[in-house]
Amino acid sequence: MPLVVTEWLADHVELPTDLTAEQLAAALVKVGLEEEAVHAAKVTGPLVVGRVLAQTPEPQKNGKTINWCLVDVGPEHNATQIKGVDPADIPAGGARGIICGAHNFGVGDLVVVALPGTVLPGPFPIAARKTYGHVSDGMICSTAELGLGDGGHGIIVVPRDLGIEDAVPGQDAIALLGLGDEVLEINVTPDRGYAFSYRGVAREFSHSTGAAFTDRALVSDLPAATADGFAVEVDDAAPIHGVVGCDRFVTRIVRDLDPTAPTPSWMKRRLEASGMRSISLAVDVTNYVMLDLGQPLHAYDLDKVAAPVVVRRATPGERLTTLDDVDRALDSEDLLITDSPDGRASRVLGLAGVMGGASSEVSEATTAVLVEAAHFDPITVARTARRHRLPSEAAKRFERGVDPRLPAVAAQRVVDLLVEHGGGTADPAVGDLDATTAPAPITFPVGLATRVAGVEYPREQVVGILEQIGCTVAPGPTADEVVVTPPTWRPDLTERVALVEEIVRIAGYDQIPSVVPAAPGGRGLTAGQRVRRSVARALAEAGLVETLSYPFIGDAELDALGLPADDARRTAVRLANPLADDRPLMRTSLLATLVETARRNVARGLPDVAVFEVGLVTLPTAASPAAPQLPVGVRPSADELEALAAAVPAQPRHVAAVLTGRSDLAGWWGTGRTADWADALELARLVAERAGVAVAVEPATDVMPWHPGRCAALVVDGGDADERIIGYAGELHPKVVERTGLPKRSVAFELDLTALEDAASGEPVAATPVSAFPAAKEDFAFVVDDAVPAETVRAAVVTGAGDLLEDVSLFDVFTGEQLGEGRKSLAYSVRLRAADRTLTADEVRAAREAIVAAATEAGATLRA
Known part of the structure; x- marks a missing residue:
């Protein structure tokens, strides 16, 4: 961003003698040049010109030679007594004793001296200190010590280095060197490139305050081109x-x-x-x-x-x-x-x-x-x-x-x-x-600024402002129009609205009234908004932290997830002008960016991470049409807009989470519990529950980036199986964990939230009446093959129990020699209840028999 020195700015525009950097910033903000920072003076305190009266070289044991100098720093600052110096050797007007290690100056030279109390850039405060057997009462300064350069020329000798022959001892060197000026740093928008010069900033100060501005670029006596000019x-x-x-x-x-x-x-x-x-x-x-x-x-x-x-x-x-x-x-x-x-x-x-x-x-x-x-x-x-x-x-x-x-x-x-x-x-x-060409004239309706800004700008004010910024204004084809030719230093003024912006800017943004628009009547949140808020709230209440990540990825992120070459998630939209060369693609999976968030937290000493994100993914297909190049300056036709809409790839909203380390923390109460695949699956089911969608769980054995034996697919009931999968949950693949830098046995889930919203009925959830009658509780243990999912047996229990079922839950999984090789026992707790009566023993017995029959038909055997 440009730095503005007030003294230099005064070459172009009249400035008040007492103008501060803050006042300058306030004036420029009015015309759209925002203050970035005000940099304080480089040096404060007594920095003065001094004349070297005596210079005594003193070799040191370390091989270095220092100079013990007596320096006249003016009557106001000289001392008449110097420790270790015979009073007879001190000039009548006094002096200061100063140690200096440089050698590019001599007796009689005028130098710049920082006296005790001076603060040099750094900050580096100067004080009297004992060194090399003397009390050095100040410092003879170089350009580097004053922040004026790299110090390549050593000690500043005023006549030689500054070209000032009439300086005298005791003279204020801060004013002499311009080190007491504050410097304003301003922020320039891309369309205001002329403000990268003192000429441009001065012009804007003139627009803001009315100060007299002299354009030093308007020179008429320039030499013409000659035939022998450099070819x-x-x-x-x-x-x-x-x-x-x-x-x-x-x-x-x-x-x-x-x-x-x-x-x-x-x-x-x-x-x-x-x-x-x-x-x-x-x-x-x-x-x-x-x-x-x-x-x-x-x-x-x-x-x-x-x-x-x-x-x-x-x-x-x-x-x-x-x-x-x-x-x-x-x-x-x-x-x-x-x-x-x-x-x-x-x-x-x-x-x-x-x-x-x-x-x-x-x-x-x-x-x-x-x-x-x-x-x-x-x-x-x-x-x-x-x-x-x-x-x-x-x-x-x-x-x-x-x-x-x-x-x-x-x-x-x-x-x-x-x-x-x-x-x-x-x-x-x-x-x-x-071969330059003149700026193109613009036919400008005088009342356009009034219509756009809602402020009355009279014709005289409009014309005056346009001429003030350098435009040439001529009568237009009608009485309500003028022909405006922008100045050569404003290449951004190419259309009517740009001229409107200039009129509003120079007249003052503060003239535009603040009118709060009336809020139209509505129906509150949409169904999708309610679902998204409910899902985010549920995950936060479950102990997860919501994060946001940039939706940009590269091939490295997809490689880290182990996606096969033919995986649909490998087909991604490539940005024409990416923010980072290594991330030119739009993400096709939330996990592609969320695992990096988790990894960064783990790398910074937080091993127990539970984060989630709700965001869009971009899913183009190989058959997606290319986006048309629409014309600029005219409204596209309906066909062009339809073609543009057809080229936009699907952008469903997903929800994903990553858990590492412990889900239950350790303490005096115990060792805690490490998050496992069941936690990821339960969180995924929680999302579906909050979306109001019943989902089933099926084993998934070959889906990256999940572990082949600890991954579940969540499907929506009904429809074709290939179209019902709305996401996966489970433990991440060991190789994925290794490549992404996550702890071992990290787990995750990712669901298509848009698909869940579409699957939801959209009807308000009706409260279920609470029965006043007692429940009957029954426990079942079924033996099945290892390959049979627990969800299959649970579904059979639900079918068999019928309308009397209030709740069913799996409370134990057992394997052992007594069951046989490749067999497991699944224990379910079933609660039966009727809304209008107390169940009889016969009804409970019938329900139990129906449950056993349904489970047997599903391939399960009741365990004795």
Whole structure:
């Protein structure tokens, strides 16, 4: 986000002398530039200029030599007594004794001194302290210690490093260095790229407050292009999305530069306060003009570039080492700056609008500079920057749209600064390849803003605001319309509603009344909403925690679940522009993302996890039609909308849960109990119960990601078996547990909640009358083969008991030698009751016999 230095902003717009960063932020918020942060002053306390009066080198045992210095820091701060120093050796005006380990200064030099009480960036408070046998009463500062750079130049010598010859001891160095200024960081929306410059922010401050604004980009005396300008060609025979990648390219040349010329201190201070590191004069000047006006520029070493420069797309196999020393493989969509030295094959000089190459960069030996100021296609630059993960300052501006009138103005400004501060000479040759077009005019109904915003905007106010933001307004085809031509720095103003937004923004969002719409009459929650809320509440009451996860997965997540290659869940919608390259697919199973949530909790020291999620999955089929490309700017036809709807894949709502570790915690009451497949199955049945759907349980032996012997399929009663399965519950497969990093014997379930909602009757649940008559309780133990599901026997019991059955539950499963190999005993507790009478012994006996008969028919034998 851009950083705004108030002192620099004042070059463009009149500011109150007492303007604070908070006041500036409040003014900019009114016109839509939100405050991101206010960065406090870098240094506080007594930071002053000092003159070195004496410097005594003192070698140390560790091989290091330190300097014991007497420094005049002004009458207000000098001391007349210094511990360990003969009073006769102290100047009449006093001084401070300071230890310094640097050696790039000497007696008589003016330096920057942090006195006790100063707080340097870090924060690093300064205090008098005893060191190397002396009391150091302050610190002589370098650029790094003041937060002004990397400290490569050592101690700051004011005349040499800052170019200030008239500084005096005791002078406030905070004001001298601009270290006491607060810096405002603002948030700029993608359509307001002009606000990435001081020119743009100043304009917005003027709109907000009415302060006088001077557009420093409106320069009329620029030199015209000459025939001998540095040759540039644009070869973009296959433009992306029908737009040529470069429609303007200005070149200027500055010769006889002093390669040792330093960047002026005021420029370096402004750059660093705005978040940019000072590098060299030529580079700093291009960065300074970019921040000031909004036009990215690039400086080439003229001796390393051969004419003509050709702007073209990359070809297969080309590579480029960019200024950050990274060797990059180029893509055919990348727009390049190239040349052909000595008639050799084309050489890549840089990624257009993103970053230059190392082969032509300005160095310490550069004496002639070729200045590039161009206008590139925003989409091309944006795609290149993202493709190579290079969010450079230039790319941030180009991808949001740069004023096509700026290149010549910015190039001239760079030339002027290099001549002034680098001792160079401006070459009269000027290159300007210009194929830009004027912004398209918009026919605008004057009353449209009033109709959209609900606020009365008179014609004079509408026209005035449009002219204020830089538009040209002319009479329209009717009395109620005007023809508006947007300014070149606002490429986002392409349609009527954009102009409405500008009118509302400048007039003030606070003028729009807050009217709460009347709530229409309704019937409350839908049946599906009630089911979803009931299910989520039931699982939460059962001790599970609801979570949300992003619905994006990759092949790795599907591989971790062990899904076969022909599994339908392998067919997924692929995103054209995924948030992460390794997760380009829409999930087809909730467990694909929920297991990662559980794993992360386990990895962070929480072994007992019980989480669930209710969310959508996307289930395309191989026969799903492709989505049509609908027109932009006009309403699609009914057929087009129908085709679009047909292309949308099914998106049912699922519910899933994962349990690891203990379901009943350990304590003084016992060792607790580990969650097993039965817990997952019971939770799945709870979901079906809350949905109001009766489900049956069947064994499932070959369904990933579940254990082949500890998994159950839940089916809805009735219909074809293949269509009745609405989910699975059980223990996860050991290999799945290993791949996903979950504890052993972790369990899970996943159900199609949409299918449950569809299977529900939709009728209100009627309360069952409570019988006042006593119940008859009977227990049965049936012996069956191991392969017979307990649910089969239970269903037989229900059928045999008939209308008298109130409840049946399995309370014991037994295996042993007395039953025989491959046999098991299932014990059920049955409660019988009539609503209108006390059951007789004959009725109970008949019900018992019917239950035994039904179980026998199902393959069970009553155990004696």
